[in-house]
Each structure stands twice: as structure tokens, then as C-alpha cells.
Amino acid sequence: MSPRSPHSPILTSDFFLRSPEIVARDLLGKVIVHRRNGERLSGRIAEVEAYLGLDDPASHAFRGRTSANAVLFGPPGIAYVYFIYGMHYCVNISCLPDGEPGGVLIRALIPLEGIKTMARLRGLPENAKSQQLTGGPGKLCEALGITRATHNGIDVTKATSPLHVEDDGVPPGKIQITPRIGLSKAKERPLRFLLKD
DNA sequence: GTGAGGATCGTCT
DNA sequence: GACGATCCTCACA
Numbered sequence: 001m002s003p004r005s006p007h008s009p010i011l012t013s014d015f016f017l018r019s020p021e022i023v024a025r026d027l028l029g030k031v032i033v034h035r036r037n038g039e040r041l042s043g044r045i046a047e048v049e050a051y052l053g054l055d056d057p058a059s060h061a062f063r064g065r066t067s068a069n070a071v072l073f074g075p076p077g078i079a080y081v082y083f084i085y086g087m088h089y090c091v092n093i094s095c096l097p098d099g100e101p102g103g104v105l106i107r108a109l110i111p112l113e114g115i116k117t118m119a120r121l122r123g124l125p126e127n128a129k130s131q132q133l134t135g136g137p138g139k140l141c142e143a144l145g146i147t148r149a150t151h152n153g154i155d156v157t158k159a160t161s162p163l164h165v166e167d168d169g170v171p172p173g174k175i176q177i178t179p180r181i182g183l184s185k186a187k188e189r190p191l192r193f194l195l196k197d
Numbered sequence: 198g199t200g201a202g203g204a205t206c207g208t209c210t
Numbered sequence: 211g212a213c214g215a216t217c218c219t220c221a222c223a
Contacts, residue, residue, distance in 0.1 A: 085205070
């Protein structure tokens, strides 16, 4: 197991108060933690995408505020979980002040704690590779046990929240920037950030 | 190793 | 009524 300080600082709403492009880049290397039934499930963020809102045709917020995407228009640091293709969840964290839409999609993690539980939730053997456990947006939600019903709209900047992001001080290393993938619109924008590894 | 296609449902038009 | 910020399986080289 990897060593860690007992109290890694939790990212505050100030962190998410900035542009999604900046937040996305800074989130790389941070640790997302889900407390589930008293167990810590965590992973280092290895891949993210920024979604800008009204200026970004690929964003859920592009066509304006609806009941489904209201989180993106709300205050920063709120988890936005949505259901896609009838079978997968994806998790975002809202950025920018209340009233301005924007967010960062968490696309991939490197598992740190609770790997056995993650494998069980994914229906995989304990020795499954991290790529199979949390190597995609839908996979990491399943591995962490995140669902829309339980996690959409919760504040990830509160220490009492079951879901939050910690900075354990490990430098992110080399960052690669590429166009976003899996989109039908505005996919040419270089808004995807990943750890080179 | 690589590429194509199917599964499945909440949300918007 | 149609689509989508995905993942998995199968076929073929």
C-alpha cells in the first residue's frame, strides 16, 4: 500500500472557483476519495476533460439550464453525476461561481485504496488491472460505487461529504494535452488533460 | 492487435 | 421519437 499522511488537505470551493480548463489541469494527480460503508475507496486522477458551458457545444450546459444539468450552473465544487447510454454513469465536478456553467469530467483514475472492493463492484477478479478497474468514466463510477441517485448534487469540498478530493502533495508529473474524445461536437478543442504514464 | 456494432434509458425536442 | 461526455464482445487479420 502507498504511504499517506493521516490528514491530506481537502480541496476547497476556491479551487473549483476557476475556469474549468485550469481546474482540470490542476486536478491531475489529486486523489478522489469516496467513503463507502466506512471504507475508503480512492484513486489518483489520471485523466480529465474540461467542459466550458454556454460556449461549448459539447457541454450538457450548452443549451441552457434544465433540471438535469442545474448542478453545472450552481456553485463550484458540486458533484454532477449523469447517466449515459442507458448503462453508465459519469462524474463531473462543477466549476465557476454560482450562475456560471462549467465543469470537469473525471475520465480515469489510478486506484489507491479499496482496490479489492472496486474489483468486486466492477465484477472483476482482485488482480484486475487498473485500466480495467477505473480506466474510463463509466468504469470509475462503477468501481467507486457512485450513482446519480446518491451522489448527484453533493458538495465535494466538505469534509463531511462522502465524496471529496484530497491533495496528498504528490506532484502530478508530466501532463499531456489532447483534444477531447467520444464527442460528436467541438471535439477539436484541446480540453483533455492526462498524466503521461 | 485492431475495428465495428450492440446494449439500454433518462432527457430533450 | 431520437440521441448520447461509454463499455464490452465478437470477428477477422
